[in-house]
Amino acid sequence: MIDFRYHLVSIVAIFLALAVGIVLGTTLLQDPALDLAKRTSDELTSANNGLRADLDALRGREAGNDAFITARTPQLVAGELTGQRVLLIEAPGSSTSVREAAQQVLEQAGAKVSGRLLLTEKFFDPAGKGVLDGLVDQLKPATMIFPPTATSYDRAATLLAAALVTNDPAQAATPNTATAGVLDAFETGGLLSVEDDPEKRATLAVMFAPEKPYEGETAESQAGALVSVADGFDAAGKGTVIAGAAADTAVPGDAITAVRDESEISRRVSTVDTADMPMGRVVIVYSLTEQLAGHAGQYGIGKDASGGALPAMTTATPTPSAQSGS
Known part of the structure; x- marks a missing residue:
């Protein structure tokens, strides 16, 4: 054993x-x-x-x-944006230093910055669409009609753009009396804040995208809301550019990627993904000049930057009477 x-x-x-x-x-x-x-x-x-x-x-x-x-x-x-007024739109999470540097270059190009529109996280909160719709219905002029397919952000962008930009050079630097009180109501609701005097309308707009793409279940819808805002301002003015830094990879929550993925909107709204670089700030100016000529492009080093580093035509100096194709 x-x-x-x-x-x-x-x-x-x-x-x-x-x-x-x-x-x-x-x-x-x-x-x-x-x-x-x-x-x-x-x-x-x-x-x-x-x-x-x-x-x-x-x-x-x-x-x-x-x-x-x-x-x-x-x-x-020099002289690229002489006679133009530019509105700066800052998304939540966008870089202050990038905006400040870009603003300096816009002024060097001869543009007048009309003011800054700082959108809050509450503006883009999907749970707050009812508040947004209520404000729009309350404040919009009777003559403002929305397409049946317009989203809450499409509607809000149309109303805000009517108050802040114009495609008529004769109306630039003047308030839109039909939309008086819009900014105050949105600001009181915690949806935005303003700097300087953006109610004296601009002719062009530059939106600064968040430094980091949105994340989580609502990332794609939030990026889409930013695109709606940019498109609304483009339609009301003489052109809009979304500026930011190239994402490491194309993700649904990245606003610049979202524009480039929307074939119709990318024909109207330009993007620059090198705004954190000196080159990119020059490209913002050239992109606005291109917008004044009725064209749009996607520029930079990120995914789907189909226009390359910068617009092909960079020598034409716009005039206040240039027609927008936006």
Whole structure:
């Protein structure tokens, strides 16, 4: 009969055999294994050092290019937007520094910034569509008729755009008496805030997209709401550009991607996904000039930037009487 001592001896024998095997294995394979590990480590270190050197070189080139474009920007954009008024629309989560830099370049191009419209998260909250619809129904002029397919954001954008932009140069810098009180009501409702005097209507609009795409179940609908706002302002004025930074990957919650995925809207609204770069701020100006000529394009380095880095035609200087194709 097998007793406990038999089991104990068997277990000891097994562990002894394992110990002997480990000792013999490490002794016999020690030098080749260490040599292989050292060679692999040296190769990885060399490759890593090479990649670091490449990255440093690219950063140096980028810094040099940025410095050159920044220094030449006043000459690159001079006179491009003379006589135009531009409204700045800031989505929740957009970059203040990007907006400030772009505003400076717009002014260097001869544009007058009429003011800033800062939309809040509440504006884009899907749960608040009823409030949005109620305000629009209460404030819209009797002559303002919406298409049957218009969404809550389409309707709100149409009303706000009528108050803030115009495609008639003769009406620029004047309030729209038919929409008096619209901004106050939306601001009281916590849907937006304003800076400067945007009620003195602009001719063009630049919307700054959120730095990070929307996430979660409502991401796609929120990005779509931003697109509706941009499209509404484009229809009422002489053109609209959405500006931001290229997303790492195309995602449903990215506003710029959402415009580029909408074939009809992308024919009217332009996008620039390099607004965080000196080059991109120049491209914003050129895109607005293109809008004045009746065209639109998708520019930058991100997915579906079908127009390349910048519009092909960058030399035409718009006049206040230029017709918009938006």
